[in-house]
Amino acid sequence: MNYYVAPMEGLTDRVWRQAHQKWFGWAGGPARYYAPFLSPPENRVLIKKKMAELAPEANPGVPVIPQLLARDGELAAWMIGELRKLGYTEVNLNFGCPAGTVTAKGKGSGMLRDPAKLDAFLEAVFSHAEGPISVKTRLGVEKPEEFAAILTIYNRYPISELTIHPRVMRQLYRGQADREAFAAALPQCKPPVCYNGDITTTGQLHALEAEFPTLSGIMIGRGIIADPALFRKALGGPAATKAELRGYLDDLYHGYTELFGSAGCAISRMKGHWFYLIHCFADSEKLEKQLKKLREPWEYETVVNQIFTLPLI
Ligand SMILES: Cc1cc2nc3c(=O)[nH]c(=O)nc-3n(C[C@H](O)[C@H](O)[C@H](O)COP(=O)(O)O)c2cc1C
Structure with a gap:
C-alpha cells in the first residue's frame, strides 16, 4: 500500500x-x-x-x-x-x-x-x-x-x-x-x-x-x-518528539520568512499549520486563542515557546 x-x-x-x-x-x-x-x-x-x-x-x-x-x-x-x-x-x-x-x-x-x-x-x-x-x-x-x-x-x-x-x-x-x-x-x-x-x-x-x-x-x-x-x-516508527516538532516548525517558519521576505507573512502561513498541529499539545486552548490573534514576530516566538512547555498528547 x-x-x-x-x-x-x-x-x-x-x-x-x-x-x-x-x-x-x-x-x-x-x-x-x-x-x-x-x-x-x-x-x-x-x-x-x-x-x-x-x-x-x-x-x-x-x-x-x-x-x-x-x-x-x-x-x-x-x-x-x-x-x-x-x-x-x-x-x-x-x-x-x-x-x-x-x-x-x-x-x-x-x-x-x-x-x-x-x-x-x-x-x-x-x-x-x-x-x-x-x-x-x-x-x-x-x-x-x-x-x-x-x-x-x-x-x-x-x-x-x-x-x-x-x-x-x-x-x-x-x-x-x-x-x-x-x-x-x-x-x-x-x-x-x-x-x-x-x-x-x-x-x-x-x-x-x-x-x-x-x-x-x-x-x-x-x-x-x-x-x-x-x-x-x-510503518512501525516512533511518534514525533518535541525536539523533532520544534525543528520542523522552526524550519517552516524560517523557510517561509525567506520565501515571503517577511516574518509577518510567514506567521500567517504558520497559523494555517498550527490550526491542525496545536492539538498535539495538551491543554493548549488558551495559547491557541493567543496564537490566532497575534501578528508580530516577537509575539509568535513567545507563544510558540510557551506551547512547547506543554506536554505532548
Ligand atoms: C486548506 C486545504 C487546501 C486544499 N488544497 C487542495 C488542492 O490544492 N488540491 C486538491 O486536490 N485538494 C486540495 N484540498 C483537499 C485535500 O487534498 C483532501 O482531499 C481533503 O483535505 C480531504 O482529505 P483529508 O481528510 O485527509 O484532509 C485541500 C484541502 C484543504 C483543507
Missing part, C-alpha cells in the same frame, strides 16, 4: 515538503507528495513565481506530483507537456476542489456538473498528452449517486490512478467521507484506486487497509499536518 500526502493549497508547499521529508521522512513513507493545484495560464506563458513551487532543484527527494486545475483540455495537455519538460512524469487532474470561486468557473468539482463536458475535457487531455495522468475526484456535485455516470467516463481513459475523496461538492468538508458510497463504487473502477478522506490516526489507516486491500494507495491531507509523523508511525 502506498501512502501519499494530499495536495493542500497554503499547507503542502515546497517549504513544507522539504521540512516534512527532513524531519519525518522514514523507511519509505510517504511514496509521493501531491503539490497544490496550478491553473494553466490561458496565454500559455508560465508564471515564474508559481512555477518556482515546482522547480526541480526546490523539490529534491521523494517524488512530487504536480496537479492541474483546468477546464480546457488542450490547455491542460499543453501544461502537462511543460511539466514533463521539467522532468515530472505523473501529473494529477483536480476534479475535487469545492471552493465557490473555483466551481463557479466550472473547474475542480465544478467539472462534475456536466459529464459530457468532463468527457470532452478528458478526451482532449488524453489525445494531446502522453505519460501517466492521474485524477483526484469527489463523488459528484449534489449526491453520491451521481458517481456512477462520472465513473463510466473515467473508466474510458487510461487514468494511472484514481483518487476518490468520497464527499460531494456541496458538502465542502462538512459531515463525513461517505465510505459506503466509496465501497460500492470501488469494484466498478477500472483504474487503480487511492482513497482519501478523514484519516487522522494509524488505527484508522490500518483499518482502511484491512477493509480495502485492493487499494493502490491512501492519501492523507489534514491528518499529516495535524501529526506529521503519522505515516512513520503507520
Whole structure:
C-alpha cells in the first residue's frame, strides 16, 4: 500500500515538503507528495513565481506530483507537456476542489456538473498528452449517486490512478467521507484506486487497509499536518518528539520568512499549520486563542515557546 500526502493549497508547499521529508521522512513513507493545484495560464506563458513551487532543484527527494486545475483540455495537455519538460512524469487532474470561486468557473468539482463536458475535457487531455495522468475526484456535485455516470467516463481513459475523496461538492468538508458510497463504487473502477478522506490516526489507516486491500494507495491531507509523523508511525516508527516538532516548525517558519521576505507573512502561513498541529499539545486552548490573534514576530516566538512547555498528547 502506498501512502501519499494530499495536495493542500497554503499547507503542502515546497517549504513544507522539504521540512516534512527532513524531519519525518522514514523507511519509505510517504511514496509521493501531491503539490497544490496550478491553473494553466490561458496565454500559455508560465508564471515564474508559481512555477518556482515546482522547480526541480526546490523539490529534491521523494517524488512530487504536480496537479492541474483546468477546464480546457488542450490547455491542460499543453501544461502537462511543460511539466514533463521539467522532468515530472505523473501529473494529477483536480476534479475535487469545492471552493465557490473555483466551481463557479466550472473547474475542480465544478467539472462534475456536466459529464459530457468532463468527457470532452478528458478526451482532449488524453489525445494531446502522453505519460501517466492521474485524477483526484469527489463523488459528484449534489449526491453520491451521481458517481456512477462520472465513473463510466473515467473508466474510458487510461487514468494511472484514481483518487476518490468520497464527499460531494456541496458538502465542502462538512459531515463525513461517505465510505459506503466509496465501497460500492470501488469494484466498478477500472483504474487503480487511492482513497482519501478523514484519516487522522494509524488505527484508522490500518483499518482502511484491512477493509480495502485492493487499494493502490491512501492519501492523507489534514491528518499529516495535524501529526506529521503519522505515516512513520503507520510503518512501525516512533511518534514525533518535541525536539523533532520544534525543528520542523522552526524550519517552516524560517523557510517561509525567506520565501515571503517577511516574518509577518510567514506567521500567517504558520497559523494555517498550527490550526491542525496545536492539538498535539495538551491543554493548549488558551495559547491557541493567543496564537490566532497575534501578528508580530516577537509575539509568535513567545507563544510558540510557551506551547512547547506543554506536554505532548
Ligand atoms: C486548506 C486545504 C487546501 C486544499 N488544497 C487542495 C488542492 O490544492 N488540491 C486538491 O486536490 N485538494 C486540495 N484540498 C483537499 C485535500 O487534498 C483532501 O482531499 C481533503 O483535505 C480531504 O482529505 P483529508 O481528510 O485527509 O484532509 C485541500 C484541502 C484543504 C483543507
